[in-house]
Amino acid sequence: MVSIxxxxxxLGKSVRTIQHWVASGVARPINLDTYRRDGGYTFSADEAERLSKLFGGLGAKEAAEIVGVTPQYLNELALSGHIPSELRKVGKRERRFYKKEDCFVLRDQLHTDINKKTSKFGAKLTPFSNGWRIFEYIEHEGKxxxxxxTRPLIITGEDGRSYKITCAGEMSPWPERKYQVQKGFVDFxxxxxxxxxxxxYDLLRALLENLGSxxxxIFETKQGDYFVRCRSGSLRFSDVTFDLLQKNVVNGILExxxxxxxxxxxxxxxxxSFTxxxxxxxxxxxxxxxMGFDEALNMIIISRKISDDLT
Known part of the structure; x- marks a missing residue:
């Protein structure tokens, strides 16, 4: 016998989920009438195996959280063959399930693809690492x-010189904010x-504080600039200067x-739909x-429009 x-x-599920399955008739315990007296539901080995075949693996929501995408986009990736999945009939509905190890492989692959696409912006900076927060002030050896x-740990002194140090910090990470899934970016x-x-630097800290890492x-370009790519969000007026943002925006809308x-x-x-x-x-x-597919498509359309205007 198998306890709940x-x-x-x-199965990697909560007890509450199993209880919901029992209430909806999906799971069939052997002590449905006496579970209170028995101290909880119990299941036969055959039933546990049946449920394992039915629900083993991760649902779309849990798998998407590991990969770092939305469940809808994960489904698109599964349909296009980027990640193995299995369709199972649960009740009257079909649900897609994923293996945890496949989710980690896809996450690493997407991370590599993103790095390739963003490498054109310059060297990507890490907002927090090993107890240090980027753009914070510190004192080191009296200076x-x-x-x-932060990776590696580089300190810029008041004289403008930069030097590398190796020691762990005690700063807390930048605040966690909800990941914004809206398409597009605001670039500075x-x-x-x-x-x-x-x-x-005050503004960059405010962006990290308000938007979350x-x-x-944030990229350091070869031209000696910071290229900053943000998702949609809001900032408090007390934290930033609107004129400084407006002066340096290169893509997106400020309101x-x-x-x-x-x-x-x-x-x-x-x-x-495309042919x-x-x-x-x-x-x-x-x-x-x-480039990304969307960027390339916009480039082609805009280039065609400019060409038509010139002719």
Missing amino acids: SQLAES KGLISN RFPIPRAIVHPV KNIQ KSRDTILLRPDAVVRYV KAAFEIVKRAADDSN
């Missing part, structure tokens, strides 16, 4: 400095200040709303330019 807690553990990178380009006390990427500044991607989402020939043209342009 043992069954829940083997005041600014953390200009800020000249890297020479002085470590500067409004640009999941919704912002004032009472005591906040709203960041809105300049993107309109539409679902369209195979058109799809291959855009995909080839994306691969050749190290």
Whole structure:
């Protein structure tokens, strides 16, 4: 016999979920009439095996959390063959299940693909690592400095010189904010200040504080700028200067709303169908330019519009 807690553990589910299955008739315990007296539901080995075949693995929600995408996008990746999955009939519905190890493989693959696409922006900075937060002030060996990178740990001193140190910090990570799934980005380009006390660093800290590190990427370009890519969100007026943001925005829309500044991607989402020939043209342009499919499509359309205007 298998207890409800043992069954829940083997399936990677909660006891409450198993109880819901029993109430809905999906799971069939052997002591349905006496479970209160017995101290909980118990199941036969055959029933436990049946449920394992039916529910073993991760559902879309749990799998998507590991991969770091939405369940809807994970389903698209499964349909296109990027991750193995299994369709099972649960009650009157079909549900898709995934293996945990396949989720980790896909997560690493997507992370590698993202790094390839964003490498054109420059060297990506890590907001938090080994107890250090980027752009925070510290004192080291009696000297005041600014953390200009956390991996490796680089400190920029008041004299403008940078040096590497190796020691663990005691700072807390940047606040966790909900990951914004809306398409598109708001991009900024800020000249890297020479002085470590500067409004640009105040603004970068405010972006990390308000948006959370999941919704912002910071790159150091070869031209000596910070390229900052943000997802949609809002900032408090008390934390940032609207004029400084507006002056340095290169893509996206900024809006004032009472005591906040709203960041809105300049993107309109539409679902369209492509002929195979058109799809291959855009995909080839994306691969050749190290772009995402959406970026390449926008580039082709805008280039065509400019060409038409000139003629």
